[in-house]
Amino acid sequence: MSEETVLEVSGLEVVYSTSKGDVKAVEELDLSVRRGEILGIAGESGSGKSTLAVALLRLLKPPGKVTAGSAIFHRKGGSPVDLLKVRGEELRVLRWSALSYLPQGSMNSLNPVMRVEDQFKDVILEHAPERKETLADLIARLLDQVGLEPRVARMYPHELSGGMKQRVLMAICVALEPDLVIADEPTTALDVTIQRVILQSLADLRHDFGVTLMVISHDMGVHAQLADRVAVMYEGRLVEVGDVHQIFKDPQHDYTRQLIDSIPRLGRRAS
């Protein structure tokens, strides 16, 4: 893992305006993501993990708004841009090709009336029309990367299981070799064996292609299995960031310790 930084977030603040005043969902957040790493974002529901992701991706919807901070994004072969300030065409070009998003429950984000291959085409030709000639091979290779057979390309989403749809989305996410993939709860709602296969595929993507991943999950088990570093969020603030071994063996913050202790384990009942 290099020390080169892909993303440098500083002083981020996101608020949701309500009739009872503004609610701060993310506060004074500083975080850097290194190229080639898998950074886990941990925290309970409502801690601001997903808000952080959508703010960085510029998908935050009103009444949410970014009120302070910057997020400097270093893309390969391009000048650094502040993700929180880019507009219009510049932002559209960044999406998929430099920055892609695997949303929560992403099995529902495929278009139900398009074949899998057409959904790949949509993304790839929009950003890299020169690949038209080699498209079929590329799709087969991408599907193979996530452990799916080439025939999946001809199928419709309803013919796939939840875990397969999730993997199709993962393959689309890395199709254009983006600098950063943000995955929001990639395994929530999947059963344990499928979850394990998805985690395997995510680790492969990093291992084989050097994809940088930011993985949001409330499940500490997922972070222990996958992440290089873990950032722990609590009530909108980052309480601790560190190497995965340090986080689990020697947590510095009380909340991190509580989070680890609250994991239900077989052999003792959750309380």
Next chain:
Amino acid sequence: MSTEKVIELREVQQRFHARGTPDGYLTAVADASFRLDAEPPQVVSLVGQSGSGKSTIARNVLGLQKPTAGTITYGGKDIFKLNRTEYDEYRRNVQPVFQDPYSIFNPFYRVDRVLWKAVKKFSLASTREAGEALIEESLQAVSLDPGRVLGRYPHQLSGGQRQRIMLARIHMLRPAFVIADEPVSMLDAQIRKLFLDILLDFQREHGMTTLFITHDLSTVYYLGGQVMVITKGEIVERGPVAEVMHTPSHPYTRLLLDSIPQPDPDARWTTRITVNESAATPPTDTATEATPII
């Protein structure tokens, strides 16, 4: 009630027509045999991954889907050959809770209707006042405030509240059996625990036996009782929860237990697994399989 309260499945098999499979059929349940006794009240979990056939078994037991082969009996009688009175009694004694707390409610009616329907259909109260009292008592039994849920429409309640309304309905009916198909998979951790505790309460206080269908092993562990592990439509292991989880005998059970991500970065998986997800498997847990509106 006259019949002996035992549900028994013998060599139940369920096949569906499916495109893209070698013989044009997909076998969802290959061979399932087990019995559920009302006495003593117990929790029996059925655990397996999606596509293993567990939801199909729930639909079979509820009488919503007639198996291709094998029999399901209640008190010794085939549930698909019951007369009207017997079938009513079966339906009263075997009550469902489904996975999706959104799709079971008709969005055009207030949630009260689900409860009043049960009161009327099974003549639980002779007067309106008695019915209201019964509904309020049952809502309180599942930690819902009657004043805050009655008169509301489904979209005004949270998923956890809606699932608990289904539990309130069960509380009113006091069935001998509850068939719960992934009832907590769409609820968050806190509400999930509340739901499971209510179910355990029902077992203790009202003597209900629950068939609990889930893919989540930690839920099974929390509930305790008996567990059956199903894969590819076949029950491969069964026994007391503690025994199956600590000394699993079937390789599939071991795979399931081993696939729970351990919260220890030094104990990462070293082996790789492949999951045979046939593309022809119909999505079992989605909207394509319509949940009946009650």
